[in-house]
Amino acid sequence: MQGSTIDPSGVPFESSVSAIASETSVSHHEGHHPDLRVWGLLTFLVSESLMFGAFFATYLILRGGAAQWPPEGTEVELLVPTINTIILVSSSFVIHFGDSAIKKNDVAGLRRWYIATTIMGAVFLAGQVYEYMTLGYGLTTNIFANCFYLMTGFHGLHVFIGLLLILGVLWRSRREGHYSDQKHTGVEMAEIYWHFVDIIWIVLFSLIYILTLF
């Protein structure tokens, strides 16, 4: 696939694959679209939103058809998830500081803020596991428990994927000059994904935890 064609502007045409896989600013199409990957991610997140939307709709319909919600014996705990929410929402600011740092060419700052985000995300997941262990009911207890574990678990999986993306950025940032104020699309993508996971959590938290109070 390594093309050696010369295009009219005299710029050697980089194979599309290598152009996209690397952080070079020479992008696929004559070098004018550095944001292709961001476009791709945003498009993908639209799709993900609809999947979560389908789960939310299912949850609301099931709730509407139930006599008591949540049923006796499967009440939700609020303390741990509230702390978790505060951590996750704050982490969205923290990761943004990391992105701002790299825009000022401050790689050390990027690493500092992204490590902080990693820790906050890991604490969130640990909190979720702790919550699961102390609730006293499981996935199959009743229809509320079905929804609760499926939706929070599915979100937890997305937090985990987000953590992998951030760790990927941290891994690459060790290399001198891999990210700079000119080249930081990968950093941005991890940030966008993390914000998405955060927004989904806010909706999820409102639906499952806050609304069960009423």
Place this chain on the structure above:
Amino acid sequence: MTQTHRPVEGNSAEGNIVIAHHVHQKAWKWYDYFTFNVDHKVIGIQYLVLAFVFYLVGGAMAVAIRSELATPNTDLLDPALYNAFMTNHGTIMIFLWIVPAAIGGFGNFLIPLMIGARDLAFPKLNALAFWLNPPAGLLLIASFYFGGAQSGWTAYPPLSLITATTAQSMWVLAIVLVGTSSILGSLNFIVTIVNMRVPSQRWDQLPLFCWAILATSVLALLSTPVLAAGLVLLLFDLNFGTSFFKPDAGGNVVIYQHLFWFYSHPAVYLMILPIFGIMSEVIPVHARKPIFGYKAIAYSSLAICIVGLFVWAHHMFTSGTPPWMRMFFTISTLMVAVPTGVKIFSWVATLWGGKIRLTSAMLFAIGLLMMFVFGGISGVTLGTAPVDLHVHDTYYVVGHFHYVLFGGSVFGIYAGIYHWYPKITGRMLNEKLGVLHFVLTFIGTNLTFAPMHILGLQGMPRRVAMYDPQFAYLNELCTIGAYVLAVSVIPFYINAIWSWTKGKPAGDNPWNALTLEWTTASPPAIENWEVLPVVTHGPYDYGMHADDHAEDHPIAAEPVAE
């Protein structure tokens, strides 16, 4: 000058560009087609070949089903096997034949060529999307070892929760795989079409096939994840003891129907929109006329995409749907007929007074027009709640959707193959075999599916292996038609395989078409263009620039040195 046969000049750093129009940089070897290749053309061919393989598998199942239905009793297949064939026939034909062929095959091969790009935005993702399909097909076939999924292609619970659950789980996983493939592919198409058009190509010079694929991709991107959500819940119900769709434990089966149809109704537009795109390319080329109402066709694709998302519950008129909902979904369903009608009339107006060449591609396109109008009208009747309440789950429905899916999508895929085969392989298909193929297909389609409407109106239910003897005569006709259809693919497959190496060399532009893909070599070189093309005219401006392009003599096979 058509769109361009003249490479870019004057803006080069070096000054002169050597025109090497016919030089193939490297040709792909046969084994490249069986590996993880990232070239969009290779992936397009992989999609097409895989789809045509599964077309035979799904077709064989159809022949078995129709053989069983030749007589009122169950004397060929036992009911469980019948149900498994019926379910997998539908699943394979939709998810592994029409969708991969129309979107994956034609979309991948043509989109970059039509917009003057060297590849799609994310080639690796594209290859990944393709390679999710073969395991999906294998899962479906392997599920027969466990009795085969027997719930029908809709997999409605509670039926899907109580019959052959292992096979049903495999079915769910297969659909999740093709769904993922579809989401990744759509994402790729959207990013590519929006961002990677050659700078000289304005939006109103975008070929209509690209508009159609753009609309299709938006639709797939929005609807597929909802099906995935429903299937995940079904998978949990099947395997992990949850009860989302078990009414006795607080679940709700109608939720599944909503999630399923939120995807699966738009899925019919997923299957037909790319075909509409193919029609909009084939008709003006073979009628030698500018397409009538370019903008109307482009916008109607987007309109179908939007309205199509709000019609799903017309499949659920009999599922306890309240009257206000029936009214809403009847009206929204009938609204889809408007943009569809716009397209049909635009094509007819394009044919009107055109210099029609009755090539095989054109025959299939005209055949599609007839079949689709028929299927569309029976669709309008079905979309109205009062009629649907009476013919729901009868053979009327089966007749209707086979007219739009076989008479629509399959005819369209054939038209596309006859039209672009020269570009894909560099060889022409044999026209005599093509005409034979068309005649057999046309007769077979009508003989198979027209009697089904009458059967349905008389009350024959669908999805049964056994029926009342009063329906025997019409069922015999359907079965004979199915055999004609089975025979009809023989000349086509012979033609396609033989012509690949032995066909008449096609040259770059055998149809004198004006869209960009015909300006590169046949088959195109690995990165499509030596020099990116410049768009100077619209893609369908036949006869509008008399000095630039003469429609009656073939375009010079050799590049014009200018």
